[in-house]
Amino acid sequence: MLSAVAEKSGTLELGADPARLARRAVGDVLKAAQQLVKEKDGTAERVHTLRRACRSASVVLDLLGSALNERAVERVQKVMRKMRRRAGRVRDLDVHVKIASELLGEKGQPRSLQREIEEERPVHEHALLEYVERVTPARLRRLRARLARAEETDPLAIRKQVARRAGRWIDRANRVLSRPLPEDQALHDLRIDLKKLRVSLRVLRDLGTTGTKRKEEIIAGAARHLGRFHDVATLRERLEARTDAGLPEIAQLIRRLRTEEGNSVVAARDSLRKLRRG
Numbered sequence: 488m489l490s491a492v493a494e495k496s497g498t499l500e501l502g503a504d505p506a507r508l509a510r511r512a513v514g515d516v517l518k519a520a521q522q523l524v525k526e527k528d529g530t531a532e533r534v535h536t537l538r539r540a541c542r543s544a545s546v547v548l549d550l551l552g553s554a555l556n557e558r559a560v561e562r563v564q565k566v567m568r569k570m571r572r573r574a575g576r577v578r579d580l581d582v583h584v585k586i587a588s589e590l591l592g593e594k595g596q597p598r599s600l601q602r603e604i605e606e607e608r609p610v611h612e613h614a615l616l617e618y619v620e621r622v623t624p625a626r627l628r629r630l631r632a633r634l635a636r637a638e639e640t641d642p643l644a645i646r647k648q649v650a651r652r653a654g655r656w657i658d659r660a661n662r663v664l665s666r667p668l669p670e671d672q673a674l675h676d677l678r679i680d681l682k683k684l685r686v687s688l689r690v691l692r693d694l695g696t697t698g699t700k701r702k703e704e705i706i707a708g709a710a711r712h713l714g715r716f717h718d719v720a721t722l723r724e725r726l727e728a729r730t731d732a733g734l735p736e737i738a739q740l741i742r743r744l745r746t747e748e749g750n751s752v753v754a755a756r757d758s759l760r761k762l763r764r765g
Contacts (some may be wrong), residue, residue, distance in 0.1 A: 503693045505554035505645050506635035512544035513563060513631040520570070520623040529612040531581040537619075538574035541567040546686040550649045554640040559633035566622050566630070573615040580608045583722045590743045599731060646694045653687040656680045664759060671720060674752060678713035681706050709758035716751035719744050 519537040523529060545567050548560050584604050663669050663677045685706045688699040723744040726737055 505551045505640065505642070505694070508690060508693050509544075509548055509551050509555055509560075509634045510631050512540075512547040513627065513634070515540040516544050516567060516570075517624055517627045517631065520619045520627065523616065523619050524623060527616065529577060529615055531578070534574050534577045534581070534612075534615065538571055538578055541571040541574070542682065543686050545571070546683050547690060548634075550652055550687055550690050551645065553648060554636060554645050555634045556636050559630055563627070563630045563634070566627065569618060570615075570622070573611065573618055576611040577608060577615055579718075579721065580604045580611065582718045583725065586719060586722055586744075586747075587740060590740060590747065599729075600726070600737075642694065646691060646696065649687055649690050649694065650696075653684055653691065656684040656687065660684070660759070664756070669752075674713060674755075675717055675720075678710055678717055681710040681713065685710060705758055705761050708761075709755045712751050712755035712758060716748055716755065719747045719751060723748070 516537070519533070519540045523533050523537055526533065545564060548555065548564060552560055584601065587600060659680050660677055663673045666673070669677070685703050688703045688706070692699045692703075723741055726732055726741050726744070729737065731737055732741070
């Protein structure tokens with residue numbers, strides 16, 4: 488069952504220092520931000536890398552909060568939230584164009600949607616680059632150095648704390664999966680929970696817990712399918728809100744998107760069955 492994931496034991500002596508794990512996670516954000524500033528070009532890949540690093544680091548800091556400097560964590564989280572939000576706006580536009588092209592092909596892609604996104608993306612890309620240049624690398628580097636607390640923390644207590652958080656995400660996932668037809672919002676929330684759960688399992692492994700890696704891979708697969716569901720659903724909602732939603736090419740794309748939403752949910756359920764069997 489999923490609940491067994493949070494109960495694995497391990498060797499504390501082999502685990503990494505929580506503050507070092509936190510600095511490493513923020514270091515990934517710093518590296519991605521520096522690359523963006525250096526190239527001054529928010530390509531889809533660079534934006535996705537930055538957004539993913541911010542999300543992972545945010546979960547790590549949240550999980551290890553009691554072992555870190557509270558004020559430094561709060562300030563780093565604030566910077567990463569703003570960065571992730573700006574990167575998310577760019578990433579959503581990139582994904583929407585990609586999905587529309589996949590389902591209809593370049594020739595069938597609604598030109599009005601393409602033009603709309605082409606005009607909107609540079610605005611959000613500029614906002615992202617401007618913010619990243621303002622906060623990195625110096626500010627993030629200083630904040631990262633302040634994450635460690637002056638007093639020592641009990642590694643066993645930290646690992647139990649992370650395991651409890653993982654257990655809560657597992658329980659919430661089970662509640663959603665027990666429903667024959669979960670609502671869209673429940674599936675969106677489950678996607679976020681699974682991403683947090685995957686990071687928490689990785690942190691547990693870094694802290695010395697064994698037997699999590701295979702489950703991390705399964706959870707990543709389920710989260711990827713639910714991510715596809717989220718991307719497709721948000722594009723469908725965007726199209727349904729348009730004044731030209733009744734045009735044949737738009738209506739055709741909306742129908743294809745609804746089918747793809749269902750397929751993504753089925754694929755996610757299949758992945759999570761593997762986790763339960765595991």
